[in-house]
Amino acid sequence: MDLVLTTFLKMAFILAVILGLVPVLIWAERKGSAFIQDRTGPNRAGIAGIRLAGLIHPIADVLKLLFKEDVRPAGVHRVMYALAPFLVFFVSLLTYAVIPFGDYLEVGGRRIPLVVADLDVGILYVLAIASLGTYGIVMGGWASNNKYTFLGAVRSTSQMISYEISMGLALMGLLLVSESLRLTDVVAGQGQLLWGFLPRWGVVVQPLGAILFMTAAFAETNRNPFDLPEGESELVSGYHLEYSSMKFALFFMAEYTNLVVASALIATLYFGGWNIPWLSRAVIEARAGVLLPALLAAHVAVCALAAALYLRRASRERGKFGDARDREPGLMAGVCVVAGLAGLAALALRPWEIGPAGASLLATVLQVGAFVGKVVFFCWFFIWVRWTLPRFRYDQLMHLGWKVMLPLALANLVVTAVVAAFV
Amino acid sequence: MNGKVHGYGGKMTLWERLYLGEIFRGLGITIRHVIRNLLHTGDMPTVQYPEEHRAYSPRFRGRHRLMKREDGTPRCVACMMCSTACPADCIHIVAEEHPDPAIEKAPASFEIDLLRCVYCGLCEEACPCDAIRMDTGIYDLAADSREKFWVDKEFLLNNTTDGTR
Ligand code: SF4
Ligand code: SF4
Numbered sequence: 001m002d003l004v005l006t007t008f009l010k011m012a013f014i015l016a017v018i019l020g021l022v023p024v025l026i027w028a029e030r031k032g033s034a035f036i037q038d039r040t041g042p043n044r045a046g047i048a049g050i051r052l053a054g055l056i057h058p059i060a061d062v063l064k065l066l067f068k069e070d071v072r073p074a075g076v077h078r079v080m081y082a083l084a085p086f087l088v089f090f091v092s093l094l095t096y097a098v099i100p101f102g103d104y105l106e107v108g109g110r111r112i113p114l115v116v117a118d119l120d121v122g123i124l125y126v127l128a129i130a131s132l133g134t135y136g137i138v139m140g141g142w143a144s145n146n147k148y149t150f151l152g153a154v155r156s157t158s159q160m161i162s163y164e165i166s167m168g169l170a171l172m173g174l175l176l177v178s179e180s181l182r183l184t185d186v187v188a189g190q191g192q193l194l195w196g197f198l199p200r201w202g203v204v205v206q207p208l209g210a211i212l213f214m215t216a217a218f219a220e221t222n223r224n225p226f227d228l229p230e231g232e233s234e235l236v237s238g239y240h241l242e243y244s245s246m247k248f249a250l251f252f253m254a255e256y257t258n259l260v261v262a263s264a265l266i267a268t269l270y271f272g273g274w275n276i277p278w279l280s281r282a283v284i285e286a287r288a289g290v291l292l293p294a295l296l297a298a299h300v301a302v303c304a305l306a307a308a309l310y311l312r313r314a315s316r317e318r319g320k321f322g323d324a325r326d327r328e329p330g331l332m333a334g335v336c337v338v339a340g341l342a343g344l345a346a347l348a349l350r351p352w353e354i355g356p357a358g359a360s361l362l363a364t365v366l367q368v369g370a371f372v373g374k375v376v377f378f379c380w381f382f383i384w385v386r387w388t389l390p391r392f393r394y395d396q397l398m399h400l401g402w403k404v405m406l407p408l409a410l411a412n413l414v415v416t417a418v419v420a421a422f423v
Numbered sequence: 424m425n426g427k428v429h430g431y432g433g434k435m436t437l438w439e440r441l442y443l444g445e446i447f448r449g450l451g452i453t454i455r456h457v458i459r460n461l462l463h464t465g466d467m468p469t470v471q472y473p474e475e476h477r478a479y480s481p482r483f484r485g486r487h488r489l490m491k492r493e494d495g496t497p498r499c500v501a502c503m504m505c506s507t508a509c510p511a512d513c514i515h516i517v518a519e520e521h522p523d524p525a526i527e528k529a530p531a532s533f534e535i536d537l538l539r540c541v542y543c544g545l546c547e548e549a550c551p552c553d554a555i556r557m558d559t560g561i562y563d564l565a566a567d568s569r570e571k572f573w574v575d576k577e578f579l580l581n582n583t584t585d586g587t588r
Pocket of ligand 2: 499
């Protein structure tokens with residue numbers, strides 16, 4: 001019974017984090033692309049003048065998509081057409097089941113591992129599920145009865161086949177090093193130090209493998225520079241061309257949940273997962289009496305700085321718009337002040353006298369925070385790359401996949417195997 | 424931006440063919456833009472459109488206006504030159520007799536279908552008495568029905584030059 005309850009709670013936590021990240025990512029994509037191209041980006045939609053630099057826009061998008069007509073073009077295969085977006089979205093969420101997002105949570109002397117399903121074959125599961133996502137794309141593209149969507153689906157399949165191999169081979173190199181298929185073991189192994197100072201992260205012991213895996217992950221998630229299945233310059237918008245309303249929204253959200261999956265995988269496999277370098281759980285628990293007050297003080301300082309910046313803006317832009325938008329900087333400064341005061345109140349509760357249970361909780365929170373931070377960084381990395389690189393031509397894509405990445409992945413595997421056998 | 428551009432089929436150096444170094448160089452360029460724009464949000468060239476308008480050249484051909492005589496009546500003498508010159512056939516004039524015998528005709532109605540107009544400016548050039556001009560500077564035409572783009576004499580006479588609607 002307990003197991004069921006904790007599992008559901010963990011699933012709820014993961015779902016909340018991912019679904020909360022999706023609008024933030026959409027915002028980051030818009031605002032980031034705008035700033036890269038020297039534009040301002042979205043800044044209009046707002047609730048009573050609160051615009052949060054465009055963060056309200058995804059809400060407006062969802063409202064718009066919900067009220068749009070759900071057009072079903074003539075000649076579609078009804079069942080598959082309706083199923084495809086759900087399949088894409090569902091599969092994109094499945095991978096999270098095996099990704100550990102923290103070490104363990106200690107409740108009443110019992111340790112709850114922070115992973116939904118600690119499978120023995122975690123990595124194989126990840127590979128299996130990752131390729132399932134293409135089925136949704138192929139179904140959507142084929143069932144739409146449109147040549148552009150069909151071409152997008154075909155491209156997606158051939159791309160998946162080409163890059164899946166390099167991805168698997170790159171992962172095998174990592175397996176030789178971590179000596180386990182279980183993702184919790186892979187992450188725990190990365191908590192050690194190499195030669196006493198270097199974190200034993202996957203990227204340190206398998207640098208080539210990390211690059212190959214990340215490249216393949218870009219291809220698997222259909223992100224630029226590998227977004228040929230969408231290729232709006234030649235395929236209009238590829239496999240989801242015929243979808244409208246919430247069905248389109250599902251495809252759109254699946255793109256971002258896939259992004260989070262890929263980032264979580266990269267962070268878990270090659271960048272230490274929930275490990276904080278040089279700050280192992282034992283160290284955090286021993287020094288909790290110093291760490292917690294320091295963190296709270298940093299929180300107060302950041303809040304004070306943000307409040308000061310907002311106040312400066314409020315005084316500079318007084319009456320700039322002449323409507324509700326003028327109130328935003330003042331209100332935000334108020335929010336920052338309240339958050340800072342909450343930090344001060346926590347400081348008044350003598351956080352340096354924290355007990356062992358609190359120290360354990362602090363360690364868990366910090367580790368989960370580190371994991372989420374890494375995931376967010378890689379999400380931003382995906383967005384950053386998308387707005388930096390142009391799209392590959394199709395023959396270049398195939399050339400890179402088969403003639404460059406496959407031999408490199410094989411060489412990486414052989415060298416790793418030889419080193420692992422003799423060291 | 425260093426002037427070294429590889430033409431189509433040009434040879435790339437080994438370093439460039441390794442992609443990775445060049446990719447990170449590109450990432451460096453884009454992140455520099457992000458950081459600069461984050462620190463100086465006010466300096467972006469974006470025009471906050473509905474509130475701000477870009478200054479267009481005085482020669483810019485915007486929405487038409489009809490000029491007035493000193494007594495406030497239209498300057499137009501309904502000679503039909505503009506509607507003859509119009510390639511889009513979108514000026515519709517009905518002539519009537521002018522009360523002043525020195526002036527032959529005046530427009531009883533003068534209508535332009537702005538949705539058909541291609542803003543070529545030929546009407547302006549054809550007019551013998553400088554009665555129609557396109558110097559209002561108004562370019563953001565928006566309405567919620569087609570009928571509202573069919574503008575009449577009163578509308579055209581009251582158009583201003585300062586770009587306000
Ligand atoms: S601008 Fe050209 S198209 Fe428009 S009314 Fe004048 S002559 Fe016709
Ligand atoms: S050419 Fe000038 S005067 Fe003649 S009808 Fe047109 S606006 Fe009137």
